[in-house]
Amino acid sequence: MQIYLYNSLTKTIEPFKPLKGNIVRMYSCGPTVYNYAHIGNMRAFLFADLLQRVLKTIGEFDVKWVMNITNIDDKTIRDSAPGSSVWNSEMGNQTDNLMDNLLKFTRYFEKSFLEDISKLGIRLEHFSAMPKATEFIPQMQELIRKIIKNEIAYISEGSVYFNVNEWRKKDKYGKLYKIDFENFRAGVRIDADQYEREDANDFVLWKFKKPGEPYWEFEIDGVICDGRPGWHIECSAMEKELLGLPFDIHTGGVDLKFPHHEDEIAQSKAGYGVEPTAFWCHNEFLEVEGQKMSKSLGNYFTLRDLMNRAIDPLDIRFAMLSAHYGSTYNFTFEGIKSARKARFRIQDYIYDLHDNSVTGNISSDMIASIIDETYSALATDLHTPKALAFVFTFINDNPANKLNDEARRKALEFFTDLNNIFDVWKIESKPIEELIIPSEIIDMAEQRLQAKKDRNYVEADVLRQKIIEAGYTIKDTKEGYTIEQK
RNA sequence: GGUGCCUUGGCCGAGUGGUUAGGCAGAGGUCUGCAAAACCUCCUACGUUGGUUCGAUUCCGACAGGCACCUCCA
Secondary structure, eight states: OEEEEETTTEEEEEEOSSSBBTEEEEEOOOEEEEESSHHHHHHHHHHHHHHHHHHHTTTTOOOEEOBBBOOOOOOHHHHHSSTTTTGGGGGGGOOHHHHHHHHHHHHHHHHHHHHHHTTOOOOGOOOOOOOOGGGGGHHHHHHHHHHHHHTSSSEEEEEEEOHHHHHHSSSSSSSSOOOOOOTTTTTTTOOOHHHHHHHSSOOOEEEEEOOOOOOOEEOOOOTTEEEEEOHHHHHHHHHHHOOOBBEEEEEEGGGGGGIIHHHHHHHHHHHHHHBBBEEOOOOOOEEETEEEEOOTTTOBHHHHHHTTTTTOOHHHHHHHTTTTSSSEEEEEEEHHHHHHHHHHHHHHHHHHHOTTTTOOBBOOGGGGHHHHHHHHHHTTOHHHHHHHHHHHHHHHHSSSSBBBBHHHHHHHHHHHHHHHOOOOOSSSSSSOOOOOHHHHHHHHHHHHHHHHHHTEEEEEEHHHHHHHTTTTTEEEOSEEEEEEEO
């Protein structure tokens, strides 16, 4: 099925087609590994995951998905330095080797990041590569040399800067983000004295080493520029190395449009002569209870925080997929609860589809239309809320026990395929829970059953209340009762 | 100051120039000794204000409110 995506570059929804054959090459801006990822980060990665799954399942493409890991920046340097309060014993021992500290520190948070996204149903085997910035330094240096050679960058006190004004003579700067150069930064404080830039618009490609910072050797035409890469250059170099230019889709959060992605476009074109991609896709932000998530407001949550509150990560996945990636998502605890119930309604339906003991007379005729409606919604800019609405309407109109055998089989095929995208359900028959019920609970249940037989309902209700207070739910059946853990 | 996005019923969240989104919660009902679960039914909104129109939540303008980016924050 034809996939349509909103392209930030053209601000319109466009039909998508891979540049080469049936392979989609996709690059996603990944995390900076200086801390545990928060749920706002998670939304960006879930969006990229959704996109690649829709491309595979509905677009029927092969997807080559690359997500970078930024392990060298101000924060990773700061927090891995000796005396850091963030250092913990699981990272190993700090030494006086700054590079060694940096790598130990970032490896720890990289590992925690991979654990977190795995819990959210992002499958590591779906990535074709997760490159770390520190492993592509030579490629970045090569790109910087090219840009200097093309006279779009200059060296100042050992750092290299991209000359925006020079570049504007050759190409547009402000493709993703409309920039009014007259009023640009008029109301903004500029930390100009931090670097020796010629113009406030210029951005850094390479930073000269400072005391206490790890660095890589770099000599440009006899000038010693030992130091480390700027933030934007890593993506430009790694995507070229791992995907080739131009590739098909670049994803990231809206906040990265400027300056990160804008600078990435300029750098790549100034150095390699090509823009990274023609398709830029950005996800909107997440708010918590209608407010920006921030530590000072006390509404800042990492995935680990939520799991400590006994929230199932798959409910977070489903809740986030219930909103369109292009609109602000309002995270609330009530919303997660609601999402969990909605998710289990579909899960129960899938369980029921496995139950062969009852059969009805609804034929499989309507399966084709639910597939078409749901997939069309997903194919049109990943419209998950609409797709889910179709699914709920379908299960409301077609109870599982009223489908005939063929319809049930086809419905099951549909949900199996759908779960290749959502990945929040189990495609299996309802597991028979081997519950270990404490004997005192069973005793109470037996006593209650007897009380019921004796029509002593007061006693029966007292016993039921005790069972509920002990954390179990008792349901009466014709023959007796069942006990479930709450 | 510049740039962009948003404002839908108790909550979340689609969409449309006139006709049902969907989910959660809530109400009533069937069932049950009563419950629980399940199933059935119901609850009809579109920030304010002008304009266009036979008719606007939907188009245009203004206003109000919220959010984001311009600070190596997804």
